[in-house]
Amino acid sequence: MTALGKLLRTTAFKLSLAYLLISAISAGAVMGWVAWNVKKLVDEQIASTIEAEIAGLSEQYAQGGIRALVDVVERRARQPGASLYLVTTFVGETIAGNVASLPAGVLQRPGVVESSYQRLGDIDSRRRALARIFVLPGRFRLLVGRDLEDRETINDVMVRALTTSLIWLTVIGTLGGIFVARRVLRRVDAMNASAQQIMSGDLSGRLPIAGSNDELDRLAQNLNSMLERISELMNGLREVSDNIAHDLKTPLTRLRNRAEEALRIAVTPDDYRATLETMIDESDNLIRIFNALLMIARAEAGTDRRAMRIFDVASVAQDLSELYEPAAEEGGMELRVAVDQRLMVNGNRELIGQALANLIDNALKYGAQPDLPKLSGGSDAPSVNAATIAKSNVVTVGARRVGDRIEIEVSDSGPGIATADRERVIGRFVRLEGSRSRPGSGLGLSLASAVAQLHHGELRLEDNSPGLRVVIALPAVANTTYVPGLPMEAGQGTLLQNDESRPGNNQKS
Secondary structure, three states: OOHHHHHHOOHHHHHHHHHHHHHHHHHHHHHHHHHHHHHHHHHHHHHHHHHHHHHHHHHHHHHHHHHHHHHHHHHHHOOOOOOEEEEEOOOOOEEEEOEEEOOOOOOOOOEEEEEEEEEOOEEEEEEEEEEEEEEEOOOEEEEEEEEOHHHHHHHHHHHHHHHHHHHHHHHHHHHHHHHHHHHHHHHHHHHHHHHHHHHOOOOOOOOOOOOOOOHHHHHHHHHHHHHHHHHHHHHHHHHHHHHHHHHOHHHHHHHHHHHHHHHHHOOOHHHHHHHHHHHHHHHHHHHHHHHHHHHHHHHHHOHHHHHOEEEEHHHHHHHHHHHHHHHHHHOOOEEEEEEOOOOEEEEOHHHHHHHHHHHHHHHHHHOOOOOOOOOOOOOOOOOOOHHHHHHHOEEEEEEEEEOOEEEEEEEEOOOOOOHHHOOHHHOOOOOOHHHOOOOOOOOHHHHHHHHHHHOOOEEEEEEOOOOEEEEEEEEEOOOOOOOOOOOOOOOOOOOOOOHHHOOOOOOOO
């Protein structure tokens, strides 16, 4: 396809031609309407002049009879640029005037008529005139008319003006269409080149933006946002693949080594049973990791939006606090709850509950001061001020409304996370040095972050002075009234269904 053919096939050029056609039709209609009104105005002026002359000639006839009328008509007919005059008998015989001939039947038509005629002294050409035939007393006929040469001249001027305007409009419109089409085609070609680059495997490429904020810029911005999201998902997929290859290799190796060890040294059924139980625990751990990865992938892909309902997140926070209270007491921790009422959000109750469960589980595991004894330390525990211990081993679950957001927070008074590590720790399988000796897989905060993004919210890690405060901020549902005692939605009787919701079974970062 040639460059010109490609240019002529662009949508911009076709739209320009369409606008040109519409403009030409509109201009023609306007010019035609103007010409019609000019013709009407000229005819009215001519008719008015004719009526005035007929009134004067009728008065001359009334005063002097046919002879006086003939004298006046002969005198006026000889003047330069004179109107058309004709006096005939009732049967059509000419008595006086400057009209040589008329089409048959014109003299029998009363009122103002438009007709061709021949003037005396110029019988070789026929012209057009607007005339009126008036029957005088005595059955004489009087014709008074005006040549339409001026009207025809005006009409010719209007036609030439319309034709010239349409020609210029066509030329300018075509050139303008080509100019616009070239500009649009250059931008579209640049977008196509960037798209080809992206399709070739360079996911860092983006569509160019001219900065005019027109429809092409808005389209490019949205496509760039989509490409950014795709790039994030692809990077996440690569990270998951790398993480699975590295972090799951160790437990799978342990499984194989235990099986090999059992085959090599196990003798009694009890030896085999102990090895199988250990392998089952390792398998459960792997299943939990895969379930967490699956939930993160579903949240990041947005496939769980169909299960979103409006519910009271305060009830989720209270239920989970009650669920983890025995685990907190067993670990020598105090679990406090500070939850407002009627905190309505539109979301997936299971995912939000799982994210909050991960945060509570992390706080209970890592929220205690490592150099202080637990409250359940017994009589052999070092002698430390009880108030200091109680203050240092507290986990708080809170939920409140802040502006147009619902903020769910879990805070502890432990060692916390350094500011430089807070962004990194949200990644998959990331575990800081202080937590590597404890059970977990480093997926808890990743899941919480993915759930927050799924609900158009955010996950924040803040300093609790001392300790760490983790906040999930979600958009609040406006103008929603919750009536206590009424069920929120079907299926909310069971808060969480998978094994990771149980205290002590979560493997978090």
